[in-house]
Amino acid sequence: MIGIVCAYFKEAKPLIDYFNLKKTNDKFSIYENKKISLIISNQGKINSAIATTYLLSKRKISHIINFGIAGSSEYKIGEIFLVNKINNKYFPDILVPHEFRESEIICFDEVVTSGRYKLVDMESEGFFLSAIKFLKSHQIHLIKVVSDNLVCFKPTDEFMNNLIIPHLEKIKNYINSLEEKNEIDLELVEYLAKKYDLSFSQKQQLKDRVIYYMLNNIPLPKIDFDKTNRKNDFRRIMNELKI
Amino acid sequence: MNLRFNHIYVERRVLDDSYVKEILEKFPKAHIIEINHYKDRFNPYYQSFRAQKQAQSLVLAKKEAPFIYEASELIQKQDKNFFYTTPMLNCIYDCHYCFLQGMYPSSNLVLFTNFDDFFSEVEKVHKKLGNMFLSISYDTDILAVENLFGVAKKWANFVKDKNIKLELRTKAVNVDGFEYQENLVFAFSLSPEIVIEKYEKFTPKLDSRIKVVKKVIKKGFRPVIVFDPIIKLPDFKKIYKDFIEKVFSDINYKDIESIVYGTFRMNSTQFKSIKKELLSDIYYYPYSVKNGIVEYEDKEEIIRFIESLLPPIKKFKV
Numbered sequence: 001m002i003g004i005v006c007a008y009f010k011e012a013k014p015l016i017d018y019f020n021l022k023k024t025n026d027k028f029s030i031y032e033n034k035k036i037s038l039i040i041s042n043q044g045k046i047n048s049a050i051a052t053t054y055l056l057s058k059r060k061i062s063h064i065i066n067f068g069i070a071g072s073s074e075y076k077i078g079e080i081f082l083v084n085k086i087n088n089k090y091f092p093d094i095l096v097p098h099e100f101r102e103s104e105i106i107c108f109d110e111v112v113t114s115g116r117y118k119l120v121d122m123e124s125e126g127f128f129l130s131a132i133k134f135l136k137s138h139q140i141h142l143i144k145v146v147s148d149n150l151v152c153f154k155p156t157d158e159f160m161n162n163l164i165i166p167h168l169e170k171i172k173n174y175i176n177s178l179e180e181k182n183e184i185d186l187e188l189v190e191y192l193a194k195k196y197d198l199s200f201s202q203k204q205q206l207k208d209r210v211i212y213y214m215l216n217n218i219p220l221p222k223i224d225f226d227k228t229n230r231k232n233d234f235r236r237i238m239n240e241l242k243i
Numbered sequence: 244m245n246l247r248f249n250h251i252y253v254e255r256r257v258l259d260d261s262y263v264k265e266i267l268e269k270f271p272k273a274h275i276i277e278i279n280h281y282k283d284r285f286n287p288y289y290q291s292f293r294a295q296k297q298a299q300s301l302v303l304a305k306k307e308a309p310f311i312y313e314a315s316e317l318i319q320k321q322d323k324n325f326f327y328t329t330p331m332l333n334c335i336y337d338c339h340y341c342f343l344q345g346m347y348p349s350s351n352l353v354l355f356t357n358f359d360d361f362f363s364e365v366e367k368v369h370k371k372l373g374n375m376f377l378s379i380s381y382d383t384d385i386l387a388v389e390n391l392f393g394v395a396k397k398w399a400n401f402v403k404d405k406n407i408k409l410e411l412r413t414k415a416v417n418v419d420g421f422e423y424q425e426n427l428v429f430a431f432s433l434s435p436e437i438v439i440e441k442y443e444k445f446t447p448k449l450d451s452r453i454k455v456v457k458k459v460i461k462k463g464f465r466p467v468i469v470f471d472p473i474i475k476l477p478d479f480k481k482i483y484k485d486f487i488e489k490v491f492s493d494i495n496y497k498d499i500e501s502i503v504y505g506t507f508r509m510n511s512t513q514f515k516s517i518k519k520e521l522l523s524d525i526y527y528y529p530y531s532v533k534n535g536i537v538e539y540e541d542k543e544e545i546i547r548f549i550e551s552l553l554p555p556i557k558k559f560k561v
Contacts, residue, residue, distance in 0.1 A: 084250065085276055089283055093290065094250065094274075095298040102274050132289035139291075184522065208527045215524035216477055243477075243529065 002175050003055045003064035004038040005048060007123050010157060011068045012038055014164040015171070028054050036175070037061070045107060045126030052130035063139045063178040066127040067171070069147035069155070069163065070105060070119040071112060076146065080167045081105075082174075083142035086124050093138035096177045099170045105144060111152050119144055141178075143171060184211060192223060196233040206234075209241045246298035247335065248352075250274045252284045253303045257356050263303050266354075269391060270301075280304075285332070285349045293520045295350040296337050306355035310364035314378065324372050327381035328365065330355055330394050334383045336414060337444035339525050340472050340507055343382065345517035352383075354392060362401050374406040386415040387446075396420050399427055412469065414446045416455040423463035430467040430503070431456050435486035438474055442525060449486075453493045465500040471561060472507035473549055474525065475539055480548060487552040496554035504553070505561035506545050508538040 006012035012031065015021070021031035021038055028051055029040040037059045041051030048066070055061065075081070085091055085104035094102065103118045107125035124142050131140040145163050147155060155163075189210050193203040213220050221240050227233060251273045257263050258277065267275060278284050281304035306329070314325040332353040334343055355361070369375050379385055385395045395411055399421060402409045412430040421427065433456075434442075436449045447455075459466050468490070476482055507525065509517075514537045518526040531540040539545055546560060 084274060085278075088279065091252075091276075091284055091287075093295060093300075095246065095294055097246065104276070132287075135289075136291040136294065137287070137289050138294040205529075209529070211522075212524050212527035215522070215527065218477065 001032075001059055001061050002036050002178060003052075003059065003061040004036060005041055005052050005055065005064065005066045005123075005127055006038060007041050007043050007048065007068050009040055010155060010160045011164070012040055013157070014161055014168060015067065018165075018168045018172070026054075026058065030055070032059075041123065041127075044122050045109065047126070048123035049126035049130040052127050053133070056131065056134040061135070063141065063175075064131050064135060065141040065143055065175070066124060067143045068121065068123060068145075069160075070121040070144035071117070071148050071150045072119050072146045073116045073150050074118045075103070077148065078146060078163055078166070080143065080145045080170065081119060083119070083124065083144060086128055086142070090125070090128050091137060092128070092140050092142060093136075094141075095138045096174075098174050098177070100143070100174070103144075105142065113150050113152055115150070117150070119146070120150070139178075141174075143174070184214065186210065188220060192237060196227055196237065197230055198234060199230065202230070202234045206237060206241075209238065209243070212243065213241065248273055248301045249298060250276060250300040251303065252276045252278045252281070252300060252351075254278055254281055254305060257303055257305050260356055262356050262358075266301075266303060266356075266392065273301075278302075281353055285347065285351065285353060288348055290349045291520070292344065292348065292350045299333075299335065300351040302351055302353040303356055304353055305357045306360065308360075308364070310361045311368060311377070314381070323376070324374060325376045325378070326368065327378040328361060329382045330358075330361065330379055330398070331383040331385060331388075331392075335387050336384055336446045338414075338446070339442040339444075339521060339523040340474065340509075342509060342513055344521055345513040346382075352388075354394070358394075358397055358401075365401075365407070369405060369407055374408075376408045376410065377402070378410040378412060380410070380412045384413050384415055386411055386413040386417050389415070389417040389420065393420075399424060402426055414443065414452060416447045416451050418455055418459055418462075421459075421462070427464065428467060428500070429459050429464055430469050432469045432471065433486075433490055434470070434474075435482045437476065437482060441476075442474065442523065449489075453490065456494055460494070460498045465498065467500050468494075468502050470502065470504040470549065472505060473545060474507055475528070475545060479545075483549060484552060487549075491554055496556055499556055501557035501559060502553055503559045503561060504546075504549055506539050506542050508536055508542075511535050511537050 016031045019036050021033050024030045031038045039051045039055045041048045080100055081103040082098055082100040083105045084102045087107055105119040105124050106117055107121055112120045189207045223237055223240050248270055255277050281302050284302055311326045311328045314327050333350055379398050389395050408426050408428055410428045410430055414432045433452055456466055511532050530537045
């Protein structure tokens with residue numbers, strides 16, 4: 001599943017509508033479909049970290065995206081960016097082709113209204129520090145749309161829609177490019193371990209052997225004999241799976 | 244789509260170096276990201292070595308001491324005073340059996356650009372010992388990126404007229420820039436084509452490597468041939484017999500300085516850490532573990548078999 005963390009409902013609304021996400025019964029405001037789970041964190045690093053932790057603990061998330069607005073003294077309002085550096089010390093790994101421009105971001109504790117910054121926000125660092133406890137850096141993404149040139153303002157729904165809706169297709173394409181990990185099917189190991197009551201270490205050895213067979217495209221023999229005792233049965237199984 | 248070096252991280256302290264500028268000019272489309280220290284980018288635990296291999300980034304940085312190291316017992320030491328140095332960390336190739344797979348938290352390629360600091364340290368040791376055997380391709384296949392970075396050429400020029408044998412161990416085919424030099428040792432790693440396909444991702448094919456061995460022989464070098472690690476694949480005897488016969492039907496063994504050979508082996512801690520990330524059957528074979536080293540239980544038998552196939556020249560078993 002892909003997780004999305006937004007600070008405000010107004011940022012999330014265009015995504016909720018576009019991906020047809022439905023509200024769940026969680027403690028947090030979460031909207032989801034089969035593929036995407038979006039959580040509203042509220043403003044600030046700590047809120048973002050708490051919501052990110054909640055989502056990553058409660059759902060099986062393979063990639064997580066912090067989506068939201070950001071201020072900038074350098075870029076035009078409405079431009080969208082994929083973040084490649086946070087606060088000069090954290091680096092999300094961008095390993096897939098994408099249609100965005102890239103930028104660094106600086107995360108502050110309060111609203112910034114002066115200075116020269118490519119991008120500023122109030123969530124990215126908290127989001128990232130929480131996400132790295134669960135995922136690797138190539139599974140953590142930050143997408144930011146420039147909403148202002150460092151002024152304090154209260155965006156209307158219409159303003160947010162105009163800002164975000166033009167980018168929805170790009171965001172969808174990006175989400176589609178994030179691969180979910182294919183796990184090797186070890187049904188046979190589970191079946192044999194249960195049937196012959198194998199110990200943890202025996203199951204581990206059997207698992208290694210089955211993977212070796214699979215990776216070498218060696219057909220797995222049919223193993224089906226009457227259970228005797230654990231030690232003998234294990235020896236017999238491994239004999240069938242000789243290298 | 245090849246995403247290698249789509250992102251280049253550059254330490255601020257080397258940004259103005261002319262060599263760094265030259266490198267950056269070669270990648271006009273790359274995202275250039277300034278960093279304070281390469282370890283900020285390279286060391287964090289929350290990176291995936293495997294995932295990064297699919298779209299390696301480049302990190303340009305300044306190395307701090309130490310600049311040279313004494314070689315480990317697990318590599319092919321062919322000489323006294325054997326040292327290695329690390330002008331680069333990691334490799335553009337992706338060989339499943341390589342200890343680099345579990346060495347660092349990141350698979351991004353770090354290129355150190357302060358060559359003079361390396362050279363002056365090597366000078367000091369060289370003066371003290373009188374002679375050295377120095378490998379610059381221990382933590383990387385330096386020739387694989389020679390066309391981009393020219394590092395091996397810089398080192399070859401540095402050791403000219405010094406009593407330092409410079410070893411270039413490689414699977415690459417970039418040797419055009421090198422003219423005959425007595426103290427330059429090319430060591431070509433050759434493997435059966437099936438091993439290359441299965442375990443040596445992004446490396447040149449066997450035929451191309453053999454062509455290059457012949458090319459350096461023509462230039463006057465006496466290269467070393469390395470069969471290491473030997474992998475016990477299903478049907479390995481036939482595979483290695485055909486392979487070694489092919490190698491020495493294409494290359495006259497009398498033109499070879501020596502053969503280095505050894506079976507797959509690895510420090511068991513590294514083995515475990517690689518197995519967690521890399522799904523390769525190499526890590527699922529039932530090895531034995533002796534003194535913290537993972538190796539084939541029938542290693543001696545494999546070695547005897549390989550030895551029976553080798554021509555009568557100088558050999559080093561590792």
